[in-house]
Amino acid sequence: MPFTITREEGTPVYTLRKKCGSIGKHGLLVLLSLLAVFPLYWMVVSSFKNQGEIFGTAFWPAAPTLENYTYAFEQMPISRMLLNSFIIAIAMTALQLLTSILAAYALTRWQFKGRGILYTMLTLTWLIPAQATMIPNYIQVNEWGLQGNPLAIVLPFAASAFAVISMYQGFNQFPRALIDAARLDGAGEWQILTRVVLPPMKATISSLGILLFINSWNEYLWPMLVTKKLESAPIQIGIKSFVSSDVNMWGSLMAATTISCLPILIIYIILQRHIVDSFMKWGIK
CATH class of the missing domain: 1.10.3720.10 (MetI-like)
Structure with a gap:
């Protein structure tokens, strides 16, 4: 009979593969979550930007302002x-x-x-x-x-x-x-x-x-x-x-x-x- 090597549960190789698979799945979920949340974050950040910064790529306004909220309520x-x-x-x-x-x-x-x-x-x-x-x-x-x-x-x-x-x-x-x-x-x-x-x-x-x-x-x-x-x-x-x-x-x-x-x-x-x-x-x- 040919000699085969089986990787049973509990062996170091199986444990390592399981951990790598778990890390990959969680990493993918984190990435998808960030992609889903980012538009909401950008919406909130943009609401505090002035007209000069609104089209910029900064992740946070240089000079946060409440003018947009004041104008919206007016x-x-x-x-x-x-x-x-x-x-x-x-x-x-x-x-x-x-x-x-x-x-x-x-x-x-x-x-x-x-x-x-x-x-x-x-x-x-x-x-x-x-x-x-x-x-x-x-x-x-x-x-x-x-x-x-x-x-x-x-x-x-x-x-x-x-x-x-x-x-x-x-x-x-x-x-x-x-x-x-x-x-x-x-x-x-x-x-x-x-x-x-x-x-x-x-x-x-x-x-x-x-x-x-x-x-x-x-x-x-x-x-x-x-x-x-x-x-x-x-x-x-x-x-x-x-x-x-x-x-x-x-x-x-x-x-x-x-x-x-x-x-x-x-x-x-x-x-x-x-x-x-x-x-x-x-x-x-």
């Missing part, structure tokens, strides 16, 4: 627009959670003809780009007389196919025996939903709510179409006001963008574990 009502963004994002998240819970519960617990077709059609609507529905939504909002009203931003996003599909998966995994037991005890559908089904699914609902809130906060194109005044617009619309065909106020733009990112950053720091868990959970699904 040019637009940042505090009011941040409040608008919070109200709009919370309203959209609450409505999407409510409609998705009711729709997913009906699809999973009630047997009726066409249920599979209905769920398939609902799934296919998720593939339709939002731009394809903007014109019908815009016409409908004008017919309702909501042009310039925050409700014009919220109502077209009151339901989300992504949210319904996500809750549908969660309800499918819920034990049917508990629901049958509650029905035998005389509980109605609303009592079963609120007292039996929803309490154990708080983690799932919270994770979905975090994702919906982040998506609502970052919404830009539709609010830009239906808002007329900065006082009733979210912060993302105000940021665009610093970019025009004549003059681009890059320093003030970076300052306003930094301010708009602070609320999400604070929320992320407070709910870091839940946000990471939600991304992992819905990413796996």
